[in-house]
Amino acid sequence: MNIVTYAQVLHDLNVIKDEGHKEVILGLRDYSRFGKLNKTDYLSFSKRARELGLRVIFEWDILMCENDFATLAHELPELLIHADVLRVQDPGALEWGIKNSTLPLQFIAENGNHNLIALKGWCDHANGRMDRIVLSIELPKTIIEEYIKTLNVPCELLGFGRILLFYTPRKLLAPLVEDKYSYHEYIEALGESEESPHKGFPLVENKHGTFMFHIKDFCVLDYAKDLADYGLHSLRIDLRWSDFSLIKDIWNVESLKEKHPQDLMKGFYLVNKTDVLFPKLKNSRLQKREGNYIGEVIEAEKSSHLAIFVKNPKGLKKNDLLKFIHPKGDEIEAQIYSLKNLALEEVDYIPPHTTGIIQFVGGVWVKSHVFYRD
């Protein structure tokens, strides 16, 4: 299995080579979220990497609004001469790469893209030039295995590194700096939620905006053998906020864990159940409004009456047999023996989209749903 990582200082390239790895991701400050290389650095890094026989991946993962995009895309061809692969995240950058470069393309599909139709769509669009697709770390292992075996493009997964939770182009930390007259191109801080138990979110502000990371770093190196067996092409090791020498310990996970100061987690690698709470976000008893549904009780005056707003095209008739479903779930049945309109006239029928007043039915509250009894 291929290992891919980032180089931030020139010496990193030697370490990558010495460890037997064959690729390096270079982040140029203007194009990469956390890239630290200026143009001169990039050219020397690229030259050195190629001398060492490393494949140079140019990272363009900034999401760019049109004005910035137009400016920076214009300058890109001369930079890509010194790269072997273009790696992008924005669909616009992918589109640009297809039209304006002949380099192999890698697409970062880490946000969303939890279905094969989408993943195949990105690969197909690149017309045979998709060199690799970077899968989301929210995918569980069974799905990862399926995707690797189904897609005809090599797949990559983060093996070790920070989990990016939040990315905005706005500068959110600068307003908190005490010296209002100082300029900070780069700020690191820690955030602690006052409203949830989470403490120690790493925060970074740079020229591209503000980023928040999870309090724990991601690590699935314990499962590297499984991933290799599934056929995963590349495992990404992101040590941009760690000691780069840890690259030597990636196959000695216990040693790596000991040396790494941050707690680690495997995220959703074993299972992803991030939709199981959805049914609890609203009262499911009041969601059924099909079929025999008549409408809703909009007033319940004890010992006097119920007012029902009628939504069913059939309307409401005297002697109809009704079933009420209380917001708490209780079901109550009753027959209409008194039916009035809002002018308090006794009527036999209440048309749809109007309100009918019937006798009070014990146990029925406002917001109870009303159905024709089966």
Added chain:
Amino acid sequence: MIQRHPEVLAPAGSLDKLKVAVLYGANAVYVGGQKFGLRTAAENFTLDELREGVAFAHERNAQVYVVLNSFLHDKDFQELPEFIKFLEEIKVDAVIVSDLGVVKTVVNLSKIPVHISTQASTLNVEGAKFWKSMGASRVVLGREISIKEAGKIRREAGIEVELFVHGSMCMAYSGHCVISNFTQGRDSNRGGCAHSCRFEYSIDMPDSKERKKAYFMSSKDLEGLRVLPEFINEGIDSLKIEGRMKSHLYAGTMSKVYSEALKYYKDHGDFLSDDLYYWEEELNKVSHRSYTEASLVKKADADSIFNERENSTEAEWQMVGTILEASPKTGIVMEVRNAFNQGDEIEILPFSTRAIKIIANEITDIMMKPIQRTRPSTLVKLPYVAGVERYHLVRQQVKV
């Protein structure tokens, strides 16, 4: 130069809100079904309600777009084809989609126009061209885009563009925030957003020994009324109002203000009018965070951060009810949402004219028994006032 006038696209979290938005002037509404959208906690529409909503809107020359903007997992696709078939059958005017897999499914199975959701964070001409090549007819651009950039994207990509003009905003690039996923176990990109960006945080800053408490990730609300001419000049096709979870009063007021403002501009060619102050007052009568123009004109800066607790600023106005029926015979029957007293001044908001102020001197319950104070979730009657109709909204200034 022939100026095109954009549509006003309002949110409708329920069938009633759809009707309110359309009656108050929205040219189009966006709604969610029971699945596939990003507002899992909203009431949303049943199939019957979708059918009725589309018919109601079409009868009044308004369009209905259905959100399918969740980032679906493979298993979620099982029920999608049947839903798409249903949407085509009831003649929805477009679907709003984020996920490439959903775009491909819709395009393969139907002829329903596809609008790319803001959740896909389309920010540049090339991005718009990509989605166009996938079969989309419109992109809802990211809220980081300026109006001028949106105009350029429209011209150079040759695709309709929709831009948010009003409402709450994600601080993050839409679709690129997974705080809820990893801290609450709720997938924000499938409708489970826990709004962690609105929380208060203590920040350890490198230059300070003391922790700073701040709502540093919370954005002010977008308000683009004063820059409407820019939208028109740049040929923006649709002005989107955020807020499917918001109230009837919100849906009605926003639809009314923005459609009236656009009409004024269409008729007069400018906004040089006292009406601008009136429209701004109207927008302020709906509960909101402090307003910002965010990135509509220049990149959003520190002033766009809402560094306050949610709901810390009490709304000066509240909705007290909606009109259920109004006729000389029955009088005005109102469904009460917030209590008011006999003798209070309340305002009934007509669909296309200024508010009708009345003093609620005579209030009865629906059995005609006089009452001095109304209660929420009850019906009350008031004497008939000409011009008042079903679905009119009723509001009241909150007493301090």
